[in-house]
Amino acid sequence: MIDAQIVKEALKKNKVRTEVFKDLEYLRFTDDYKDIPRGTAIFKDFVVWGYPHIGRIFQLTTGLPEQFSAPVWVEEKVDGYNTRVFSYRGEIYALTRGGYICPFTTDRVREFINEEFFEENPHLVLCAEVAGPENPYVEESPPYIQEDIAFFVFDIMKKGEQGFLPYREKLRIIDKYGLPHVEMFGRFELTQIEDIKRLLKRLNEEKREGVVFKEDAERDKRVKYITSYANINDIKVTSLNMLGLPADYYTNRLLRLALFIEEEQVKKDENLYKEIGKAFLEGIFKACQMVRSEGKVYRTFRCRFNKKENALLFLEQMKHASAHIQIAERLLEKRGKYYLLEFDKVFLNMTGLLGHLLKGGSVID
Numbered sequence: 001m002i003d004a005q006i007v008k009e010a011l012k013k014n015k016v017r018t019e020v021f022k023d024l025e026y027l028r029f030t031d032d033y034k035d036i037p038r039g040t041a042i043f044k045d046f047v048v049w050g051y052p053h054i055g056r057i058f059q060l061t062t063g064l065p066e067q068f069s070a071p072v073w074v075e076e077k078v079d080g081y082n083t084r085v086f087s088y089r090g091e092i093y094a095l096t097r098g099g100y101i102c103p104f105t106t107d108r109v110r111e112f113i114n115e116e117f118f119e120e121n122p123h124l125v126l127c128a129e130v131a132g133p134e135n136p137y138v139e140e141s142p143p144y145i146q147e148d149i150a151f152f153v154f155d156i157m158k159k160g161e162q163g164f165l166p167y168r169e170k171l172r173i174i175d176k177y178g179l180p181h182v183e184m185f186g187r188f189e190l191t192q193i194e195d196i197k198r199l200l201k202r203l204n205e206e207k208r209e210g211v212v213f214k215e216d217a218e219r220d221k222r223v224k225y226i227t228s229y230a231n232i233n234d235i236k237v238t239s240l241n242m243l244g245l246p247a248d249y250y251t252n253r254l255l256r257l258a259l260f261i262e263e264e265q266v267k268k269d270e271n272l273y274k275e276i277g278k279a280f281l282e283g284i285f286k287a288c289q290m291v292r293s294e295g296k297v298y299r300t301f302r303c304r305f306n307k308k309e310n311a312l313l314f315l316e317q318m319k320h321a322s323a324h325i326q327i328a329e330r331l332l333e334k335r336g337k338y339y340l341l342e343f344d345k346v347f348l349n350m351t352g353l354l355g356h357l358l359k360g361g362s363v364i365d
Contacts, residue, residue, distance in 0.1 A: 001160065006034060021101035024088070028099035039099035046159040048095060048125055050085055054212070056224045058259040060197060063223070065190050070217035073167050074184040074196065077224055078132025078152045079140045079209040085109055086159065086200070087118035102135050103245055103314040107305050112151035117177040122170075124173075127155035129182065136303045136341075138239045138313065143207045148304060152182045167214060187216060201264055204229050228266060231257040232279050239283025240299060241347040244324060250280075259325070287350055291358055296352040300330065304338035311341045324348050 004186070007027065010016040015033040025043040025083040029050060039050030057063030064072070082097040083105050087163055092115070094105035112127065132149035156165045156173060164170070174181050188196055203210065210226035231253040240246055257276070261268060287297045305311040311332055318327045326346040333340060 002036060002040075002042060006036070007042065009033075009064050010036070019100065021093070021103075021106075024101070026101075030098070039095065039097050041095055041099045041101075043088065045088075048084055048159060049157065049162045050094065050099060051082055051084065051097060051127060052162070054222050054224055056158055056256075058256055059263055060200070061193055061263060063225070064193065064196070064213065067223050068190060068213065068221060069217050070129075071187050071189050072213040072215055073156060073187050074185040074199070075212050075214065076185070076203070076208060077210040077212050077226070078129040078131050078154075078182050079138070079142050079230065080129040080135060080152070080268070081137045083128050083130055084157070085113060085116050085126040085128060086124075087122050088148050092118060099214075100317065103306065103310040103317060104303055105130055107307055107310040107314075108149065109151070111306075112180055114177045117173075117179065121173075123159050124165075125157040125159060125177070126153050127157060128153045128180075128234050134303050136318070136343075139299060140209075140233060142209070151180045153179045154182045166220075167216065177189045185211070197264060200225065200227060202265075203227055204264070206262075207233075217219065226256055226260070227258040228264075231260070232275060235276070236279035236283065240278050240297065242284065242287075242348050243349040243353060244347055251273050264325060282298070285353065287354055288358065291351065291354045295351075295353065295355065297345050298328070298344040298346040299346050300342060302342045306338065308334075314341070315343065318343075 007016060010029065010033045013033070015031045016027050016029055024043075026044075028038040029038055031192075033037050037050035037052055041048045041050075055067070059065060070200065083102065084095045086093055086095075092106070092109055092113070093101050094109050096102045096105075100278070117124075117126075122295075129152045129154065130149055131142050132145040132147070135141070135150045153174060156166070156170050157163070165173070171184075173179070185199055202213065204227040207229050208227065209230040210224060213223050213225065215221040231364055232315045234253050235250060238249070242250075260266070261272070290297050305314070315327060315329060315332075324347070326348055327345040328346055330342040330344060332342075353363075
């Protein structure tokens, strides 16, 4: 367990909050505090540590030998949202990156994860990415998921411990229980830079996000590397709500994009420049059109639930998640085996500024 004195200090500094999911009460770290990462959740009998921050490299040729001193395992970085799945008192729960028990992910997890895994390993926590066009959090989706969602396990933790199981042990468990997982491209020597570059070029052409490198050594260091496609797509998807993100969100992606193109010798032509400009402007044009016609800037999400009560819990949780986003329910009804939920995320900052400007308002810049 985490030292009680540290928890008391964190509570005084408003770094910890009490959360309740149905009849389950727990503490959630809302920010990093000392060596405790954001999203760490403290339950009565155990702790589920927050997922650690992972560094990012912008160059393969220099970045891999600089960051690693042993061969690396290479896995796909799936474009979705992070969850940690665990069992407690006969139930299976899923935490968001920020440490909330997610009603949506918890509702759906049994469809994807073999329950026998938790029956035989109640002390373990699955770290997974949830992705697909019908997820309630992120707009992007991998091109190979055409509907609904899918789970992809990429790490396994122990309750009460930071760090992850050794890579080969993870592979053994995934194989034994048939767990869905991210695509694993194998183990590479640091001298195999050209092989890794060819892999990244292929992933870029396939419109996939990138990879995570995990060192095959006791320290288990890991870093991320993102394709040019993913950087342009991030800009394209988020430009509708450009004011909802800090400026360095875009400058970082432009820098990553330029360095990927330089190193991988991607063709720099007019089509590339047009694609980048379109990614920025198309969302803003759409936002202007929305304000003129509907008076708000929003994006519609849809997702499927097994239980209506979980859909209602999810809506309530989302309504209190951000002061800058308003949640508006469109539809909640039974369709086939699922309850279909459709809702809008109304982006208040973008709505407010564009509404002001389109009415002839002025700003000081």
